[in-house]
Amino acid sequence: MRDVAIVSFASAPNRRTDLRNEVEILMPVVQEAVARSGIARPFDFTCSGSSDFLQGTPFAFVIALDAAGAWPPIAESHVEMDGAWALYEAWVKIQAGQAETALVYAFGKSSPGDLPEVLATQLDPYLVAPLWPDSVSLAALQARAWLEKTGNSERDLAAIAVRSRRDAKANPNATLSGDFEIAKLLAEPYVAAPLRAHDCSPSCDGAVAVVLAAGDRARGVCKRPAWIRGIDHRIEPHALGMRDLTVSSSTRIAGEKAGVGNGAVDLAELHAPFTHQEAILREALGLGAGVAVNPSGGALTANPMMAAGLARIGEAASRIWDGSARRAIAHATSGPCLQQNLVCVLEGE
């Protein structure tokens, strides 16, 4: 396996509503990531993740190329998934020896639509989507199943929200942050019982970009590259009634294949858009109490659709660069109730 590292990361401010067009949001982010990488364009490979359904603009991902600069023509690919899967594709491209450097970006503009309703369009179009179950209600099915099986309480979920929002105070790109009291949060009404607003990630418009480089190329531009020591992704059946929603088998397997258990873990950035999902993911990855989870505030405080998974990888890499972590786990999810999961193990040298 070739040594491939993340050498830079940048994020948009993740506002609830950002009226700029996708290129206006994305371009400063790409420019910042490129400038920080110290690598001059063109990159050997460019890959992006986004979904046009979010903003209702067909082929928005093509327009978004303007932010990356596609002249003279570049080697490029796009996934209708979170940018973490675009990063996976770029990593494979570098492993195959077809690239030494790659630019990976992702963006999501959720504010133009009703996000929980838009996400219903990703469901089984014969039996489920015609009922229009919103994404929050589906997550709430999972939350109840998990709460009833484990004996945990809504208070335990609120504690996850409180910690995330407190940690997000140090993240200038968080959609929301601050000090909150569990009792006050629990006094709020349900959005979809058993979930309240604090259990759900806020909808926002955002974008992130990272730069990958192989071997000495990475060492040449980055003092302490965040090496990808393992990366794997797994998917489960789409039918919710066929899955055990209280566990994440796909995360567990991806974590095993990526080698999460091969060493001590300092921190984990878990893409958990709902409080209970953080707990399910912790368990699936076997993360003990000593592991700092989502020091960035996580998706509960900034969840740009199609970009929040890639942001987890970027945030985890940032902690390798600054020396605060030696070994970090990053995770991305996609689909309803943690259907598909990607796990990435990052290490400093």
Place this chain on the structure above:
Amino acid sequence: MSEIVSEEGGILTAPHVLEYPYRRSVGPVLGRFFTELRAGRIVGLRTQQGRVLAPPQEYDPETGAATGSDFVEIGPGGVVTTWSWVVRPRAKQPLDRPFAWALVKLDGADTAMLHAVDAGDLSRMRTGMRVRPRWRAERVGHIHDIECFEPEPQATADNGLGGERQRAGAAGDGGQRARGERQRAGELAMAEEAQKPVTNIKTPMRLEYRYSAGIATSRFLHGIAQGKILGQRCPSCSKVYVPPRGSCPRCAVATEEEVELSDKGTITTYAIVRVPSESIDVPLPFASVHVLLDGADLPMFSVVQECPLDQIRMGMRVQAVWVPREQLGPTLQSIRYFKPIDEPDVPAEKLQETV
């Protein structure tokens, strides 16, 4: 035009609807499921391992093996395995009052299906409760043939829930006979239709958005509302883009410098259109054109009028025809079309880069 709103920073937004009237073929497995639903029955499909998948699937998600055709009738009652409570139902959802989404494991099935449960109040819901389907009176072979599930009568003391709901009160005397005949005719047609297996279903999709034009395009549209055409110049390669999108796609840098352009330009290419377009309100056939405005480096799309179609050519000089001043608005419809002007053609070699 009145639906266009100028928001913070002068950025324009407008309503935008995505609508797909999908009709989906369902294949033999789901076809059988929907055919049975129409008849008021629910079937699952027994896998080679003996598990009953409900709703049936073409392939066993555990083994990937084709599931065959060992259909078994299940339910109609079942048990709620987990549920969530919707406080404010959305318009497209099955019920217009607070309800539960639930995974329901029907009697005889090994997997659960998602549907709504009309329980009236959150306090009536619990995991493990028994529910049964509330059938729609007129069924077509669709998941909506089950209006929703409802608590089984013994599970609740509420008389309002449980039994079949009273439907459509008695018709008035006057039209009663005619209505009766229409109903019989309708029933006959339904009975005839009901002989045929369900092969496809309608699954319309409609999503409503509030589209934002972004910073650069909003400035352009505000200019249009004043009868001005504003482009933007790239600080790196100096090319002028119109309509501007705030960036140079060649250099991948932001564009900010505004340039007012002439409303005269040159046709770089064209097509004769003979099919109607919803967004272009001119009589057929018409010429759609790319017009390179004087001072711009990228042509913009429009249509040409006041010109016989066989005289339109590359290099032809044209000018915008605007709507009357008082009708100007922040929309490209403020430019009705382009018309020819009495100026010599621009030679082809000068247009090479923009064709």
